Amino acid sequence: MEALFGIVGKDFVVTASDRTSARSIVIMKHGEDKSRELNKHTLMLYTGEAGDTVQFAEYIQRNIQLYGIRNGIPLSVHATANFTRRELAESLRSRNPYHVSVLIAGTDPKTGKPELYWLDYLGAMVKMNFAAHGYASYFCMSTMDRYWKEDLSVEEAISLLKKCIAELKTRFIAQLPEFMVKVVDKNGVREIQL
Template sequence: EKCRGSPPPPPPCRESSKSHCCSTMDTVLGIKGDGFTMIVADRTSARSIMVFNQAEDKITELDSHKIIGQSGPQCDTANFAEYIQKNMTLYELNNDMKLSTFATANFMRRQLATALRKGPYQTNILLGGYDEGAGASLYFLDLYSALTPVNFGAHGYASNFCLSIFDREYKEGMSVEEAKAVIDKCIAELHTRFLISQPNFLIKIVDKDGVRVMEA
């Protein structure tokens, strides 16, 4: 449900409903380890045949212990991330408590589902967070408002190359170094096999100490 006193969500990008290619060309990867969640995204901002820059940050910090990696047109990803982020802050101010990662995932899913029959946001999301007691978690959401907790996930054409690597290499209780090694294999595979050039990647980790950036 919407937080008390929250404004209506911003309208989705009108152009985004015309083509699905914008979201599939982005790469977003996620993996859950022992007490942390790692989310990775490419840094290329492009449209049609034009590359705008290769230093885009597609991983938004919702609060001190929650991050989302998004694929999709920039208008939809920016609008949706900001709407969720500000409503989480409003909820905390109204109730003197933060939303859990589970509650945040379901709030995001509700907003995607509500918009689905009106003007869908063309954004696919991996949500990573850390909660005291519950520990680290990773949630997979898509533009059709599907939601499920996962140990690893991928959005975009990259899923064709990376899911098999995750399936083979993932194990329970991975350390940060082990998870980073799996991500490195995924990035190497994309650089070798993927038609689209994605030279730069950004890695963010969320754990009990908060969010930090790791060198790709």
């Protein structure tokens, strides 16, 4: 019952994740942050099995930071997405694969160009202008397809995000009461309130 969203704008990416941690029909926790800042300009949102998600996210975050320390330059969003995809693909061939689906959002600090990558637990990766994981994808991809356009402003992207959340509240049987919204741009990652 999880939901992750990502929307690419003119020079930023807006992301949102529900803040509920649940298993089956039981809500275990409210206020969960399902994202990790990988470096100053890259953010990863994750969904999947509770133990896998946290362990995998911390593993990716630490390795991306280690690369930056060793080489004196942070990984680009594209390189981060490829590293993450490789780790998911390699875990499939192990005895304990990660059951984690990921959105990687970021901007190139030099050009300011935004990027959004959709990765699933099977190691598939696609660069997209808008993306969703979890039950949100069943209800909101058509809304994002209808209203997304190139050069969205922050206000327009947030308005589109609100439409998606309203669609979930109208059509989805389970209520996801709270969402964490973050914007990634050339200045870094920041959280905003809806």
